Amino acid sequence: MKICLTIWLALANLLLGAGLKFDETHLEVHAALDAKEVVSEFKFTNSGTVPVKIKDADAGCSCLSVKVVGDKLSYAPGESGTLRATFEIGSFQGAVDKPIHIWLDGDAEDKPSHTLVLRVHIPVIIKLEPKTLKWEIGDEATSKVIDVMMEYGKPIHITSLTTGSGPFTSKLITLKEGKHYQIEVTPENTNTPGLVIVRIETDVDVAKQRVQQGFAVVKAKLQKP
DSSP: OHHHHHHHHHHHHHHHTOOEEESOSEEEEEOOTTOSEEEEEEEEEEOSSSOEEEEEEEOSSTTEEEEEGGGOOEEOTTOEEEEEEEEEOTTOOEEEEEEEEEEETTOOTTOOSEEEEEEEEEOOSEEEESSEEEEETTSOOOOEEEEEEEOSSSOOOEEEEEOTTSSEEEEEEEEETTTEEEEEEEESOOSSOEEEEEEEEEOOSOGGGSEEEEEEEEEOOOOOO
């Protein structure tokens, strides 16, 4: 009986001293059209009964840096702090989810105490649908198209179109000047695997979105089990 009571007390203390409580574990932010980065903050409090030390915080991506404001890592019961996440937008577009893992002292390497999620909404002003055209080896070498839609307050024109050095040709089709285009891509053949980048240059006044890329690929057929 004494052993059972000791075990129960130990478990109770572990749960009571279990660490940090975040105000929000999922944050959504909307980037400005010309933003190069967005900064978000996750606020937390040590809601337990024993001090807590943050051992590590990692987002697993070079595009997202994470640090505790003030570089303070140890928190007494009742103390609060802020984790700051800085996301470099780069060439990302649309909704991007990035997890952030938090390890406290005593956590196993593969079991962080907390996983936060930052969702960044990045404006899409030039939409490619689909971004990748696919053929399988042995398919008929028919043309396929990428729809290019300009979702901006003023016209955007395609000024250059190239398809790399692979065995593909491309043709620009204007459906509505400054608003809607199609790129027709045709493989010379589908005898061997191949991949090319469909590079689209435009005159949009947002520099980081001026060049867009689609892809054309011939891939091996999946073998049925």
